[in-house]
Amino acid sequence: MKEMVQSPNSGSAGRSHGMGSRQIYEELRDQILGGVYETGSQLPSSRGLANEVGVSRTTVTIAYEQLAAEGFIEVQQGARPRVASSVLDHNSSSASPKRVVSVRLSAYGERLRTSTPWPDYLPNALKVDFRYGDLAPSDFPTLIWKRAMNAAMAQRPARLAYDDPRGSRRLRQALQGYLWRARTVSCNIEQIIVVNGSQQGLDLAARLLLDPADRFVIEDPCYRMARQVFASTGATPVPVDVDADGMKTALLAEVDARLAYVTPSHQFPLGGVMPIARRHQLLEWARHEDAYVIEDDYDSEYRYDINPAPPLHRLDGGSNVIYLGTISKTLSPMLRIGYLVVPLDLREAFATAKQLVDRHSPVAEQEALASLIESGSYESHVRRVRRLNGERRKTLLSALQRNFGNRIAIEGVDAGLHVVVWFNDLPQTLEAPLIAAGRLAGLGLHPVSPLYNRQENQRRADRVGLVMGYSALSTRQIDNGVRILRKAVKQLQQ
């Protein structure tokens, strides 16, 4: 089955709310007419497709019968359906002379067109998906959030007008206090810019700080969405290797660049926490180069059995460091709320860039978040999800230990919501077969290798490595997922 666009309600919850026959029929019909399936090519078996999209086999059979009745496919007992040759007639009868439209993109548009898309947000019908970045819906404080949103909506605004591009004053004030309490980040509220998730913060920084002739430092391996947004400016990435302590800052000595992007509190993806000496080395380099450092503190709320290291922002005093935080790991990635703390000298440029992009972030959600922070509910929620994710982490680590023992090495366990698992006896060539075997068994697996910048580093990671996120899964699903993983690995080794 070619990628099927699923309704937002489908996916793992799809058995009760997923696609109906009509939707499957329409999707397949459009894919056939659009040439995704060529004449004579095979469609998936009804059983295979049913499993893939998470519906009953009967639902798929009804869709196939309709397609056959309309001459789109030919069905033979015991064989997979084929796209009928009469489809050519469908196409030619409806075809008007095709206008050749040439796509004319800006240099930026061209760079985006040729960059690798990141399609991972699609819902899926897998039994267990270790995809990193999702949270468990049951962790969301629905009642508290609803109440805060209702209160925000009930307030009769004195005016209906555009707000401050930097974000609601109330939220920035609440964040100022929170950042000090939770992260010892000390700033003026004029330095805080509320953004639509960290991603918008990265995008604004890229637009404001990089030109096509510039170079930017990026961790290797790295958070791909950061690399892509910086590279979209036309600037050149300078990948710097990472070890168990985060970026190897000694390697910066020879590097000249305008900006460095780092995840010091929990390197993404390998999970190292940058020690203080490296933090100072990085800041020293930034001062020497007159470069900005973007400190992405995306999941610093999750620390297990280790002491917090002071953020770069604190060590630097905030003149070279742009601090970036998000509620995507604590409340929900769907709310799209993040915050930047920018050096005082940059505050106006960031405010203007934000205003040009979208005027400002939606106000009611900002007010709701502000009231959660003011009342202390946000911090007690963070304590609660930290405990829940601590249990998930413990379950994952012991399941991995039980099922694989010393055949694996686990990295990045001290913080965050994922770990990286290296399979000592699986050469990298088995990565794709393992992912495919997992998928067939209903398991979502995600390799580390695409997060490497450099081919040679990818090869250096000569074993199969997986990024395993656990924050969306129940402890039962985690246990079950690791069991399925063991079977998939065993299959490969037979």
Ligand SMILES: Cc1ncc(COP(=O)(O)O)c(C=O)c1O
């Ligand atoms: C390194 C890193 N930064 C930031 C984010 C969060 O991005 P956002 O706030 O745009 O949801 C993620 C999410 O996966 C991440 O891995």
